[in-house]
């Protein structure tokens with residue numbers, strides 16, 4: 001990981017925030033704060049005005065705005081990656097930078113917007129995919145600026161403006177990016193507030209967003225609580241919810257490739273990705289060989305006692321309830337921390353270059369059941385592939401998020417693909433190939449799982465509208 005000059009980053013964040021604070025967000029309905037407002041109502045009204053201007057500017061204005069975002073997220077990847085890393089203190093700087101750079105090339109734009117026409121004896125019917133207007137987007141702490149960047153490209157491509165309620169612990173980096181995106185978009189299009197937010201997002205500003213009649217659609221990226229809250233709001237919500245992606249390794253797998261893929265995927269941004277490998281079910285006949293391959297590829301093997309000690313530190317239980325409580329909380333002090341930091345919590349020193357820790361557990365272990373979001377992965381020995389697939393389906397909890405398999409057996413691959421029923425199913429590679437990084441396809445950091453839209457695209461943020469001309473305008 002690149003070494004960061006903490007003081008320099010603190011200085012940059014301080015300067016940018018001072019600029020934000022010294023140019024207070026205008027709350028009047030006529031002036032722009034370049035997207036950053038004190039009140040949610042002002043942020044929504046500004047987005048509505050910008051939506052109307054974008055509509056007047058047509059597809060050409062959408063293209064210009066998207067082009068600005070693509071260029072800026074690549075140009076600012078290093079600076080914004082450092083600011084986000086400094087603010088959230090989770091994940092890895094090199095991956096924060098990469099996640100921003102890939103937004104510039106892998107997130108689709110206006111070319112994804114579909115249209116249809118039906119011409120016949122009764123005339124001509126056209127189906128267009130129109131914008132909603134202002135979309136309310138809720139973003140996670142795990143990738144604040146990348147998620148908002150991907151949402152911005154997708155939503156503007158579809159003709160919308162966006163108001164963000166960002167995660168409070170990743171709100172400053174988001175405000176900085178929103179402000180700079182708007183300034184750059186303004187100089188190209190004359191539209192100043194296509195992306196808006198509030199300086200201090202909270203549950204109250206979330207409520208205000210949900211209640212506003214100007215917000216026509218919600219897009220939520222986060223864990224179970226925010227998905228439940230959005231679904232109760234009464235508004236239509238595109239929900240990119242939690243995952244707990246299992247990996248199955250069968251006896252036909254290329255074990256060296258499987259080990260390298262598991263390390264690459266589960267250590268990416270210190271396992272903050274919702275698609276990241278979270279537990280492995282391996283057929284017993286190759287379990288020892290897989291663990292040997294993991295060690296050979298640089299992962300550090302914890303023994304049973306060390307795994308239990310780490311589990312005791314990694315999960316917290318509501319007061320008065322011990323292990324066995326159905327809803328433990330992940331210890332936020334260990335979420336997204338470096339692999340070398342985790343063992344320190346149990347008094348163990350390992351090489352600082354270590355990317356991933358692993359250890360053998362039973363199928364019902366807390367590390368299997370919970371979305372740990374830290375670079376430790378449990379390995380579970382299973383008697384055969386069918387039992388492994390069943391266990392993987394149980395560990396996935398019906399989130400319909402991501403499943404991964406390493407196998408050369410087409411029947412086994414097909415069986416798991418069909419039975420696990422996840423939005424992403426990845427074969428013989430690390431998780432990020434499912435989002436176009438090393439695999440084919442496009443990127444979004446909002447993968448709509450419980451609501452079924454999948455990896456979100458501009459089309460996700462459109463309304464289908466049909467226009468019918470009776471008995472005329474057909475050309476025959």
Ligand code: NAD
Nearest residue numbers: 139140141166167222223226229240241242243274446447
């Ligand atoms: P989080 O659920 O703590 O926060 C996500 C967002 O929801 C934040 O903006 C937060 O302020 C808000 N929020 C949380 N509880 C809320 C409530 N009750 N009412 C209103 N708003 C609320 O999640 P996080 O730790 O920031 O992110 C990690 C989680 O997000 C993991 O579960 C991960 O799997 C999931 N995630 C999913 C995707 C996806 O595409 N499906 C992408 C990234 C992260």
